[in-house]
Amino acid sequence: MTDPDEQAVVTVATASVAETEAVAETLARVLPAGGVTVGLSGPLGAGKTSFTRGLAAGLGVDTSLVASPTFLYLTDYPGRGRIVHHADLYRLLELSGADAAAAYESIGLSAVLDGDSVCVVEWWDHYQGPAPAALVRVEFTIENAEHRRLFVVFQTSDCERAAETFRAELLASGLTTAG
Ligand SMILES: Nc1ncnc2c1ncn2[C@@H]1O[C@H](COP(=O)(O)OP(=O)(O)OP(=O)(O)O)[C@@H](O)[C@H]1O
Ligand SMILES: [Mg+2]
Numbered sequence: 091m092t093d094p095d096e097q098a099v100v101t102v103a104t105a106s107v108a109e110t111e112a113v114a115e116t117l118a119r120v121l122p123a124g125g126v127t128v129g130l131s132g133p134l135g136a137g138k139t140s141f142t143r144g145l146a147a148g149l150g151v152d153t154s155l156v157a158s159p160t161f162l163y164l165t166d167y168p169g170r171g172r173i174v175h176h177a178d179l180y181r182l183l184e185l186s187g188a189d190a191a192a193a194y195e196s197i198g199l200s201a202v203l204d205g206d207s208v209c210v211v212e213w214w215d216h217y218q219g220p221a222p223a224a225l226v227r228v229e230f231t232i233e234n235a236e237h238r239r240l241f242v243v244f245q246t247s248d249c250e251r252a253a254e255t256f257r258a259e260l261l262a263s264g265l266t267t268a269g
Contacts, residue, residue: 098253100242101268102260103233109265110137110238111144116263117226118148120256122246125205127222129214132230137238138212141228145210146174158212163197173207175199179216194218239268 104110117128128145130138143156150170157165158178167174177199185193194200200219203209211217214227227243244252260267 096245096249098244098249100244100253100257100260102240102242103266103268104137104238104240105236107137107140110140110240111147112263113240113242113260113265114141114144115148116259116265117228117242117256118145119259120252121208121226122224122248122252124224125203125207125209125222126224126226126246127203127209127211129217129225129227130210130212130230131215131227133232136230136232137240138230141230141240142176142210142212145208146176149174149208164199164202169208175202175207175209177209177211179211179213182213182216182218191218 102113104113130141132138139156139158143153146156146167146169147153149172151167151174155167156176163181164175164177167176177197179194179197182190182193199209199211203219204223209222224247225245227245229241229243231239233239242256244256246252257267
């Protein structure tokens, strides 16, 4: 397992949905091979589902399939080589204790995490299971109606190198990084 203390952060600013999708599509190109979890956190309407759509596009998924799974909890999309699982833990917020644990188990996320697929999880801050072997966290903040700041935290093996490659690819695509 990757040392959870070992991480590398890339900060990106976006000024539109299209830019948030482009950041995610770029991330798809630098994700490690095999199983990886992408945990998205941030307030309502921050852009988590938009980011998922961009990431899915980068992984060869037909993006017309990608909607917010808030009431379904977990959806699967066939991607290029890898399945993409899309989960939304928002409704776990309403539950506590044993109810939250039972609801978490019923989602089925624990069965697919750390497999060979890409698991994208909205409301990652509500995740209750063990730390995934390879994790990229994306924390969103809303600056105003159109601007978002994304903190992309690589908690993967060779995370410094992954972050460096991601930064270079973002710059090559004209996206604005800040550290
Ligand atoms: N820079 C931006 N990036 C992403 N979305 C943006 C941006 N600027 C404005 N938006 C708007 O913010 C909203 C983001 O919606 P989205 O469903 O992606 O958010 P979410 O974080 O998944 O919300 P929820 O918490 O309800 O799941 C959309 O209405 C989109 O048009
Ligand atoms: Mg959403």
